[in-house]
Amino acid sequence: MTTPAPRPMRLVTTPRTAEILRRCYRGERPEAVLERAARMLTQADGHLTTSGRIKPERDRKDSR
Numbered sequence: 001m002t003t004p005a006p007r008p009m010r011l012v013t014t015p016r017t018a019e020i021l022r023r024c025y026r027g028e029r030p031e032a033v034l035e036r037a038a039r040m041l042t043q044a045d046g047h048l049t050t051s052g053r054i055k056p057e058r059d060r061k062d063s064r
Contacts, residue, residue: 039052
């Protein structure tokens with residue numbers, strides 16, 4: 001039996017974020033832009049493996 005996929009989260013943006021999405025990413029789906037941003041941030045913060053998978057807590061650079 002496989003684990004069910006997590007349900008999507010409903011997010012509310014700030015007015016500034018909404019403006020950035022509208023003006024800088026015209027024609028792109030906001031959820032796609034935010035997904036790329038989250039992926040870049042988690043990678044920069046050391047939470048992803050080189051293949052893009054989430055690292056176990058013990059392997060993250062910020063774990064104590």
